Amino acid sequence: MTQTRPPQKDAYDMILEAIDIGIYKPGDRLVESELAERFGVSRTPIREALQRLETQRLLERDGRSLIVASLDHNQMAELYVVRRELEGLAARLAARHATQEEIDVLRDMVAADNKLVNDPSALSRANRRFHVQIHLASHNRYLVQQLDLVHRTMALMATTSLAAQGRGEIAQSEHQGIVDAIAARDEDRAAQALKDHISIAFMTRLKQDADTRERH
Known part of the structure; x- marks a missing residue:
């Protein structure tokens, strides 16, 4: 009998959860290479996840860097x-x-x-x-x-x-x-x-x- 593995979280969900539980706080800089290493995925899905989070305004630009957004x-x-x-x-x-x-x-x-x-x-x-x-x-x-x-x-x-x-x-x-x-x-x-x-x-x-x- 073939065992089915539980579905793995994608990069977007993992980054979002890390923000949600306070691993990354407003103002923290998110670096593709560090995120890829932390979550054990390649940089391409990390890059796509960061773009999605930026579109949703959960991340914002600080020069060339992406940081966790904050609310005024x-x-x-x-x-x-x-x-x-x-x-x-x-x-x-x-x-x-x-x-x-x-x-x-x-x-x-x-x-x-x-x-x-x-x-x-x-x-x-x-x-x-x-x-x-x-x-x-x-x-x-x-x-x-x-x-x-x-x-x-x-x-x-x-x-x-x-x-x-x-x-x-x-x-x-x-x-x-x-x-x-x-x-x-x-x-x-x-x-x-x-x-x-x-x-x-x-x-x-x-x-x-x-x-x-x-x-x-």
């Missing part, structure tokens, strides 16, 4: 406005279309993630999985695509709002409220709960940025 205050505000509306729509559609199995998975995620509130990095990864699960439960492929782009751009933020003191516990409570509304098939409550969740995360991030500026 206005860009971050614009991103959160779009994210709030799209995430709210995803929750609304999830309340309408999610299967019982999808709702059960969301409940299990919240329960498991409650154990991560003192580990901002792990909770941040779990938070992304939770939100993606809601996107998928919306059963709208075009909305999922747009939210995927938004979440890729979120990777350009050097810190997570979940690192703020006490934010992990509060965010988890908000997640529970979102899931309860979806389970109750209350579309308006689900949408508003998720939009409020994003607004609070944005305010938390603004406070983090203000504190950083004050220290410097």
